[in-house]
Amino acid sequence: MLRLPQFEVVAPESVADVVTALQRPGARVIAGGTDILPNLKHHLGTPQHPAELPPVLVSLSRVTALRGVALDEAAGVLRIGAGVTLSQLSEHPEVQRRFPSLSQSAGAVASPPIRNMGTIGGNVNLDTRCRYVNQTHFWREALGGGCLKSEGNVCHVVPGGRNCVAAMSSDNVPVLISLDATIVQAGPEGVRELPIEEFYKADGLAHTNAKPGEVTTELRVPLPKGPRRSHYIKWSVRKSIDFPLVSVALRFDLGEDEATVAAVKVVVGVLGSKPRTLSKLDDVVGKKFGDPAVARMVSDAAYAQCKPLENVPYEAAYRRDMIRVYTRRAIEALAASAE
Amino acid sequence: MSPAAIMLSMTVNGEPVQVAAPPHWTLLEVLRYRLDLIGSKQGCDKGDCGACTVQIDGVPQLACLTLAIHAEGRAVTTVEGLGLLAGGVHPLQDAFDRHTAAQCGFCTPGILLSAEALLRKRGREVSRAEVCEALAGNLCRCTGYTKIIDAVVDASRVMAGANTQEAGRGE
Ligand SMILES: Cc1cc2nc3c(=O)[nH]c(=O)nc-3n(C[C@H](O)[C@H](O)[C@H](O)COP(=O)(O)OP(=O)(O)OC[C@H]3O[C@@H](n4cnc5c(N)ncnc54)[C@H](O)[C@@H]3O)c2cc1C
Ligand code: SF4
Ligand code: FES
Ligand code: FES
Numbered sequence: 001m002l003r004l005p006q007f008e009v010v011a012p013e014s015v016a017d018v019v020t021a022l023q024r025p026g027a028r029v030i031a032g033g034t035d036i037l038p039n040l041k042h043h044l045g046t047p048q049h050p051a052e053l054p055p056v057l058v059s060l061s062r063v064t065a066l067r068g069v070a071l072d073e074a075a076g077v078l079r080i081g082a083g084v085t086l087s088q089l090s091e092h093p094e095v096q097r098r099f100p101s102l103s104q105s106a107g108a109v110a111s112p113p114i115r116n117m118g119t120i121g122g123n124v125n126l127d128t129r130c131r132y133v134n135q136t137h138f139w140r141e142a143l144g145g146g147c148l149k150s151e152g153n154v155c156h157v158v159p160g161g162r163n164c165v166a167a168m169s170s171d172n173v174p175v176l177i178s179l180d181a182t183i184v185q186a187g188p189e190g191v192r193e194l195p196i197e198e199f200y201k202a203d204g205l206a207h208t209n210a211k212p213g214e215v216t217t218e219l220r221v222p223l224p225k226g227p228r229r230s231h232y233i234k235w236s237v238r239k240s241i242d243f244p245l246v247s248v249a250l251r252f253d254l255g256e257d258e259a260t261v262a263a264v265k266v267v268v269g270v271l272g273s274k275p276r277t278l279s280k281l282d283d284v285v286g287k288k289f290g291d292p293a294v295a296r297m298v299s300d301a302a303y304a305q306c307k308p309l310e311n312v313p314y315e316a317a318y319r320r321d322m323i324r325v326y327t328r329r330a331i332e333a334l335a336a337s338a339e
Numbered sequence: 340m341s342p343a344a345i346m347l348s349m350t351v352n353g354e355p356v357q358v359a360a361p362p363h364w365t366l367l368e369v370l371r372y373r374l375d376l377i378g379s380k381q382g383c384d385k386g387d388c389g390a391c392t393v394q395i396d397g398v399p400q401l402a403c404l405t406l407a408i409h410a411e412g413r414a415v416t417t418v419e420g421l422g423l424l425a426g427g428v429h430p431l432q433d434a435f436d437r438h439t440a441a442q443c444g445f446c447t448p449g450i451l452l453s454a455e456a457l458l459r460k461r462g463r464e465v466s467r468a469e470v471c472e473a474l475a476g477n478l479c480r481c482t483g484y485t486k487i488i489d490a491v492v493d494a495s496r497v498m499a500g501a502n503t504q505e506a507g508r509g510e
Contacts, residue, residue, distance in 0.1 A: 002384040004363040008342040009408050030406070037365075037404045038385040061409050111476025113392050113399045113453065240475035241387060 002041035002136070011059040015066070015186050015217055021058045022213040023188065028054040029215055031061075031083060031122040034114050039127060043137045043150075050149050050205065058215075066121065066217060069094065077220040082121025086172075087112070089120055099221060101230035101249055105175040108234045111241045121216045124173055124183065124196065128166035128204045128273045129243060130311045132156045149205055157311045164204030165272045167311045169243045173200070174267040174275045175232050178249035181221045187214035200274040207273040226262070227254040229289065229334050233326045237313065244270050245314050246322045248302065250330060252289060259288050266298055268306050268323060278305055290335045299328035349410045351376070352420025366410050367391045367402035370417060378418035378448045382478075389477035392449035393417050399453045401476075418448035421455060430501075431455060434494035435487075442481035450477045454491045458498060465495040 009030075012018050021027060028046060030036050036057075045052040060066060066083030069092050078094060089095055090107035109115055109123065133140070133149045146152035148164045155161040176196050183196045189211070196219070199209050210216075230251045236242035247269035253262045264285065266278040278301050287294050303324040308316040344359045351374060360369050367384075370376045370393070382390035384403045391402040394416040421429045431451055434440070441447040457465060457473035470491045471484075479487060 001381055004365065006341050006361070006363050009345075009362045009406060011408065032404075033406060033409070034386055034401075034404050037406070041385055057406075059406070059408065110386070111389065112473060113389060113401050113476045114386060114404075116398050117400050117404065241478075 004037065004040050005043065005053045007040075007054055008056045009059055010056060011062045013062045013064075015063060015215065018058055018060065018063060018215050019186055019188060019213060021056075022215065024056050026052065026054045027056045027058050029125075030057040030059050032085065032114075032118040033122075034110070034118040035122055035126050039134075042135065044127075044133065051146075051151050060119075060121070060215075071223075073223075075220075076223050078223060080120055080219040080221065082216045082218060083119050084121075086110075086115040086118050086120065086123065090115065098223060099179060099230065101175045101232040101251065102172065102179065102221070105171040105232040105234070105249070108232065108244075109171045110243075114241075120172060120219060123170050124176065124199070124219065125208065125210070125216060126168075126170045126173075128164075128207045129169045130157065130164075130166035130204070131313060132311075133166060157309055163202075165202075165309055165311055166204030166207075167270045167309070168200065168207060168273050168275055169247075169270055169312070171232070171234060171244060171247060171269075174247055174249035174269040175230075176219060176221070177275055177277060178230070178251040178265045178267045179221050180265070181219050183216060184218040184220065185210060185214045186217045187211050191217070193220070197277065202272055202274040204273040224253070226256065227258045228252065229254065231330050231334050233330045235322055235326055243312070245312055246270060246308075246319050246326060248323060248327050248330070250298075250327070250334070252334075254289060259290065261285050261287050261289055261294065264298070266302065266327075268302060270312060270319075271306055271308055272311075276306060278302060280305075292332070295328045295331035295335070298331055299324045302327045345408060347407055347411050349412065350414040352416060353423055360407050362406075362408060364407045365403055366393070366395075366405040366407045366415070369407040369410075370402060370415070376417050376419050380445055380448060382445065387478070388446075389449045389453070390446055392452050392477060394452050394456060397456065397459070399456045399476075416452065418451055421451055424455065429455070429494075430497045431458070431491065431494040434490040434497065438486045438490040438493065440482060440486040440490035446477055446479040446481075450474060450479065450487060453477050454494070457491070458495050461495070462502075463495070464499045465492060467492060 066081040068081045070079045086106045086109050090103050096103045140146040181196045182193050184193045233248040234244045235246040249267045251265045255262045264281050269275045308319040310316050358373050380390035382388040386404050393402045470488045
């Protein structure tokens with residue numbers, strides 16, 4: 001039995017009232033609750049103040065305005081409300097048709113009952129994870145009193161380190177970055193939209209650029225302008241329930257011949273607190289997608305640029321090898337299925 | 340000073356229920372410790388095992404990660420109400436009995452509610468792969484799953500048969 005700490009819950013019906021309620025000191029948002037409640041049961045508090053538990057949770061359960069998925073052809077985007085569940089997102093016909101990698105990543109989260117509860121807004125705001133922190137208070141005490149992200153003042157992953165490198169473990173975030181999505185934040189100073197790629201920071205204690213009192217209202221994904229191949233790779237201990245140990249989002253935009261690579265974006269998760277967008281892939285552009293060199297070049301670049309840490313289960317060196325293996329195989333399979 | 344208790348109104352297994360609980364209680368705690376519905380099990384209490392699976396408005400969800408407040412105004416079905424859905428013993432319960440699909444039985448309530456949602460959604464005989472996917476959030480440490488899958492597929496066959504019989508009668 002894991003008891004929750006005491007808190008109050010308020011459930012406003014509009015985004016404006018949520019923003020007002022978030023002005024209360026220590027207030028935090030709860031959507032599906034599938035990340036924040038296990039963390040609170042483990043006595044992990046706010047990301048900024050890990051040992052401080054929130055006195056009030058602001059529930060999004062009554063904010064119906066956040067629950068839609070809408071195709072906005074005029075603006076050239078798919079709008080996804082922050083309150084859309086992962087099941088709804090994964091099974092949505094427009095998402096399946098236009099953004100297969102996003103349908104895959106939403107459908108790869110946790111387990112069916114958790115996908116019926118967890119929202120995309122909660123998923124992009126998911127706290128970073130580490131094998132030394134996502135444990136019971138008792139377990140952390142046994143380790144010598146926690147770490148930077150809980151009750152303590154040391155890091156067990158990088159001994160002597162002064163920063164937390166807990167892993168960004170969301171399945172959808174690497175995919176949303178690969179698709180050039182934007183995130184809409186509503187707060188006391190108004191509404192702003194920023195590229196989701198710029199929303200994350202390499203700091204496991206405060207890994208987003210959310211301003212105090214802000215709530216995510218929407219994700220906007222630009223519609224593809226031409227042929228595209230996309231795919232999400234998740235490797236985890238079991239095929240269900242578990243968080244990813246390796247995650248890679250692939251996107252290849254093709255020319256009108258549906259064969260020549262016109263643009264490529266590859267994003268890798270579960271490294272540190274910020275997903276990594278691979279650089280130096282320019283040589284892939286202009287190649288035929290079915291050319292075996294493409295799979296080799298991208299997977300080699302992923303291996304060279306990604307250095308997993310000992311922050312989640314399995315050895316970092318093995319996970320690094322698996323990034324290369326799964327990336328190569330996935331591109332080969334994509335190319336074979338397109339032929 | 341602890342936050343004041345809240346008064347919740349919801350429908351549990353078809354009956355309207357009013358119950359007071361502290362705001363930080365989960366639905367699982369309210370079901371087990373206020374309403375005495377101990378069919379839903381408190382296993383890991385953090386989303387890993389599925390033993391607490393109930394249906395909220397017909398959709399399988401984890402009661403251990405649902406704030407009781409989030410069930411306000413909604414219809415909750417627990418294993419105690421499963422027979423009610425079928426007006427007696429549910430074909431799934433009968434199939435679990437015939438296939439010996441429960442050993443210690445700790446996972447069974449959650450599995451039955453995940454399985455019932457699948458059968459209702461499909462409305463036809465289901466495949467083993469569909470059952471595996473639907474039960475992917477429910478762990479069983481005893482059976483090795485084979486008999487559970489057998490039972491769910493069998494129940495879907497029985498129910499599909501019953502539907503055709505009913506359709507036949509209607510003609
Ligand atoms: C057993 C288990 C396995 C899991 N496996 C995976 C997995 O494989 N992959 C994965 O990605 N996740 C996994 N999760 C985590 C979680 O289920 C999902 O990330 C889910 O999408 C979180 O959404 P939620 O609505 O439940 O978030 P909540 O728990 O409600 O919130 C999560 C965080 O986001 C904040 N938040 C929520 N909504 C908003 C908003 N609109 N604006 C601003 N902040 C907000 C909350 O304050 C909180 O800090 C797992 C969880 C469990 C319990
Ligand atoms: S990376 Fe270090 S500081 Fe951060 S959670 Fe893990 S052990 Fe703690
Ligand atoms: S008790 Fe809820 S998932 Fe284990
Ligand atoms: S029958 Fe014992 S856990 Fe499933």
